[in-house]
Amino acid sequence: MAILPEIEKQSLSEQQRFQLEQLHLTLEYLQQHSPFYQRLFASHAVQPDSIRSLDDLVRLPTTSKEDLQRYNMDFLCVPAAAVQEYVATSGTLGSPVTIALTEKDLQRLAYNEYLSFGCLECSEDDIFQLMLTLDRQFMAGVAYYSGLRQAGPAIVRTGPGLTALQWDTIQRLGVTGLVGVPSFLLKMIAYAGEQQIDCNATTVRKVLAIGESLRDDQLEPNTLARKIQDAWQIQLYSTYASTEMQTAFTECPAGKGGHHHPELIIVELLDDEGQPVPAGEKGEVTITTLGVEAMPLLRYRTGDICRGYYEPCSCGRSTMRLGPVLGRKQQMIKFKGTSLYPPALFDLLNQVPVIDEYVVEVTTDETQQDDLHIYIATSMQHDACNRLLEQLFRHKLRVMPRTSYITDAEMLRLQFPEGSRKLVRFRDLRS
Numbered sequence: 001m002a003i004l005p006e007i008e009k010q011s012l013s014e015q016q017r018f019q020l021e022q023l024h025l026t027l028e029y030l031q032q033h034s035p036f037y038q039r040l041f042a043s044h045a046v047q048p049d050s051i052r053s054l055d056d057l058v059r060l061p062t063t064s065k066e067d068l069q070r071y072n073m074d075f076l077c078v079p080a081a082a083v084q085e086y087v088a089t090s091g092t093l094g095s096p097v098t099i100a101l102t103e104k105d106l107q108r109l110a111y112n113e114y115l116s117f118g119c120l121e122c123s124e125d126d127i128f129q130l131m132l133t134l135d136r137q138f139m140a141g142v143a144y145y146s147g148l149r150q151a152g153p154a155i156v157r158t159g160p161g162l163t164a165l166q167w168d169t170i171q172r173l174g175v176t177g178l179v180g181v182p183s184f185l186l187k188m189i190a191y192a193g194e195q196q197i198d199c200n201a202t203t204v205r206k207v208l209a210i211g212e213s214l215r216d217d218q219l220e221p222n223t224l225a226r227k228i229q230d231a232w233q234i235q236l237y238s239t240y241a242s243t244e245m246q247t248a249f250t251e252c253p254a255g256k257g258g259h260h261h262p263e264l265i266i267v268e269l270l271d272d273e274g275q276p277v278p279a280g281e282k283g284e285v286t287i288t289t290l291g292v293e294a295m296p297l298l299r300y301r302t303g304d305i306c307r308g309y310y311e312p313c314s315c316g317r318s319t320m321r322l323g324p325v326l327g328r329k330q331q332m333i334k335f336k337g338t339s340l341y342p343p344a345l346f347d348l349l350n351q352v353p354v355i356d357e358y359v360v361e362v363t364t365d366e367t368q369q370d371d372l373h374i375y376i377a378t379s380m381q382h383d384a385c386n387r388l389l390e391q392l393f394r395h396k397l398r399v400m401p402r403t404s405y406i407t408d409a410e411m412l413r414l415q416f417p418e419g420s421r422k423l424v425r426f427r428d429l430r431s
């Protein structure tokens with residue numbers, strides 16, 4: 001059974017016509033129910049009637065992450081009694097944000113991941129292992145769980161970590177699909193090697209890979225993806241999502257960017273001046289949620305920098321696709337005249353197999369410029385490792401950051417600072 005709604009096969013202009021109608025409903029809803037947007041609309045003299053096409057969106061003010069942090073509960077459009085669940089962002093940048101969901105929002109969230117698993121072409125014969133937490137106010141775990149229930153595959157909730165348990169369950173139940181973090185797959189591969197488990201002889205065929213990019217700017221597999229697939233010939237499906245969006249963009253087998261679902265969200269890609277970028281250029285993903293009841297967002301600037309792809313896809317969907325997150329807007333580093341985002345540095349460091357772990361740190365030097373410093377844990381001789389890195393960095397990025405070699409224990413302290421819910425590979429200490 002193929003999961004492919006009619007709207008996703010229609011032309012982009014038909015999709016936009018549909019989205020415009022939905023946008024008007026959203027504006028009306030915000031005007032009636034959202035304390036935050038009522039104030040914003042009043043101060044910007046917003047007239048919903050003046051929006052005649054999606055191009056007119058630029059006339060409306062944008063919403064920032066800081067707005068959501070500062071006025072968090074002013075975004076709530078329903079009485080507290082109507083809230084069914086509270087989730088929170090991970091707070092990687094700044095303080096965490098609470099997102100409230102009604103029962104209808106939870107159903108929308110399930111439908112959203114139902115569409116994602118449709119992109120993975122899964123069926124009732126599949127068994128999916130969820131290698132992520134459903135606790136700690138983490139929205140994604142619940143989203144995948146409920147999406148799988150709608151899509152039909154059986155579910156195994158193993159949670160994050162515990163490599164031995166993951167393999168044991170895969171072998172016992174004949175698991176065919178995984179949902180998890182790509183770098184954890186590398187740990188599973190290493191464990192399989194130690195235990196003489198032949199990854200390729202198991203029943204696992206596909207992975208919904210969350211949290212980390214698997215493609216470079218040309219949509220080719222990046223180092224992390226290549227490392228996984230060299231050892232384990234499984235299909236990796238990249239997905240991009242966030243708690244605030246309550247929506248995911250998941251790849252189909254063509255692997256040419258994550259599919260947009262026009263019934264759930266409006267996407268704009270904006271430049272630094274807030275203007276739409278030309279098609280194919282990279283810009284800040286700015287979203288308007290559709291059909292969200294408790295905390296809808298209008299023109300919310302995610303801070304994520306992506307490219308859009310607009311030609312129809314070989315899978316039969318004609319929806320726009322989003323490329324990998326090339327970086328976060330606030331994390332852009334200007335180092336010796338070169339503009340970089342942390343993922344490009346990670347991809348380079350991942351190419352050096354002898355580097356066990358690393359942390360990239362950016363500070364402000366005495367001339368107010370960004371300064372880059374990489375902390376490395378390796379068993380390799382430090383001079384030799386540095387020569388290797390120097391070659392790679394000069395060739396790919398034209399610049400060489402400072403390096404420091406630290407012990408595994410020091411690395412652990414850097415990567416898991418107190419209060420962190422996930423591993424930190426980028427430290428932004430700029431003033």
Ligand SMILES: [Zn+2]
Nearest residue numbers: 252254313315
């Ligand atoms: Zn496709």
